[in-house]
Every structure is written in structure tokens, then in C-alpha cells.
Amino acid sequence: MLCFDVYSLNLAFGRAYKPLLEPLGLTYPQYLVLLTLWAEDRQSVGRIGAALGLDSSTLTPLLKRLEAAGVLRRHRDDQDERRVLVSLTEAGRVLQQRAEAVPATMAEATGMTLAEMRQMHQALTRLRQALRDGGMGGAGGGDPCA
Amino acid sequence: MLCFDVYSLNLAFGRAYKPLLEPLGLTYPQYLVLLTLWAEDRQSVGRIGAALGLDSSTLTPLLKRLEAAGVLRRHRDDQDERRVLVSLTEAGRVLQQRAEAVPATMAEATGMTLAEMRQMHQALTRLRQALRDGGMGGAGGGDPCA
DNA sequence: CCAAGATAGATCGCGCGCGATGCAATCGCA
């Protein structure tokens, strides 16, 4: 039932984030996009999509909403007019300050130790790799999912 | 970054399931609903929602689509006319046969042993409980999520 | 230099996920 565990846990994370992000006027995917921009400003749409595993068909409307909210700016790359670069505005950087407490608050909500979180992070990452690499990886047991 | 791990892994699961479920004409949430009905037929909308953590506003349209596809039937409960009971049709049970190989195929794709899957199942379930119970549970470490 | 192919985004349609709201049936309590 791993698939359902992940499905349900993802919904639970979304609900846990909502009270923290709603005051900031952000949805959870929008917050993830901003996290990547706070880590590195002025990225192309494709680069953000590669970081989050999302398509331009998902990101373009999301980025337009964030632009309309005033937290970022979209502009064509002069070097390659196909690309669209995304840059934070001053409001976007202010938002970073206001969101500073979010990660620690969520960490608390998990009720896990740092060591547990690290271990789970590795396990989840390995599993994602296995699924992404077309399946059939390792030992493979019985019947985990239904 | 646990939040992102789960988010991204959930998307990865959805993509891994797609080639298995598309031939059956099912989406991943529809498959989850059918799993609960295959386990116990003739459940109310609310009961299915409780099992999956979903609201009637999500389930009602989904169930109507499955009904239109002919795999289940929705009808008022005679005992309590507020309730809507959901029952499998013969086509729904045939679909169960056709989906028989799905769990094992997904198990293989994870590349994990049965023991690993069991352990991760427990860890994910505990984490979901912690989030659902309003946070602040255990030791709580540093900064796992951004 | 120019046409064919590749690449980056944008657009569209559909199916969730969910908060807010509405409505009918049932329950509870005087």
C-alpha cells in the first residue's frame, strides 16, 4: 500500500501547509516554486520545471498568477528569445522573510528527529529514482500496493 | 525537504501507474476508489471518503464518471435517504480481474524488498498521523522541509 | 544562406482536491 501511503501523506502535507501559507497568499506548489527561486534567482521556466518535475503547461499559469500577485517578474531572455526568465521582485524577497518560520514549524509538526528525517529523505529519494528509472530495479518483493 | 520528497514521489507514483491504468480506462484516484470497493462492496460515499481521506465534493464527480463508465452504480439508501450507496456492477468486478497484476507490477517497479516496504509503510503512516494530529508530536529536529 | 528539425513556452481540455455553500433527510430535545 506504499502508493496509497504516499498519496495520502501528500494530501496530509498539503493540509498541514495550508494554515501556514494561506496568510502569505501562497498555495503549496507556489511555495515550492518560490523556494527554488529563493535558492537561485533568475531561472528559466524549464529549469524550475526540471527542479520540481513539472511541465511548462503547469508552470506557466502558476507563474502568471505569481506575477499578477507581484512577487516575481517574467521576461524573455535576451540571449535566447525562446526562454522566459523568472526573477523575484522586492515583494518576493520580502515574502521570503515572512516565510522564514515555515520550515521549522513543519519540522516540528512531523514529530521526527533530524536523523529520522534524513533517513526517510534517503529512502524516499531512492524510491523516486527507482520509479523514474522505469521500474525493475532491485530485489522486488511481493505485493506492496494493494 | 521531506515535504518535497513526498510531493515529488506522489507525482512519480502517478506517472508509474498511468501506463498500467490507462488500458483499463482508470485514473489513479479512480483506481483507489475501486480498491476500496473491491475490498468491500456497497459502501456509502462518506465511508469511501473516510477511507481515502477525500470529501464528497471530490468523490461525487469521480463516482459519477465511474458510473457513466458502467463500473459501478449509485443509489439512495432505503434506511437513510441522505446516504448514497455505491455498488460494483458486473463490469466493475471484471475490471478487478483485469487489474489483478497491477499491484505486483508496481511492487517490482519500486525495487524494494518486502521488509523495506513494510518498514516504509510504518514510517509513512506514523508521519501521516503526526501531521493529522495537528503537529507537535515528538522530538522535532531542525529544518527538514526547505 | 536557407530549409528541416529541434527546443522553449504557451494554450487547451480534462480530472482531481478542496473550501464554501446549498439542500434534503434525520436526529434530538423540550
Next chain:
DNA sequence: TGCGATTGCATCGCGCGCGATCTATCTTGG
């Protein structure tokens, strides 16, 4: 018994997530 409160489901609007398709730009081979 009657009437307000609760329950169970449906509806609506919005924001993803993604396959399919389109357009504009860049790249490459002749």
C-alpha cells in the same frame, strides 16, 4: 409532536498536473 441542529451529499469556483497541440526561436545540414 414540532422545530432547530446535525448529517450526507451535491454544486460551484479555483488551482494544480498533464497529455496534446501550437507558435516562435534557435540550430544544423546541404
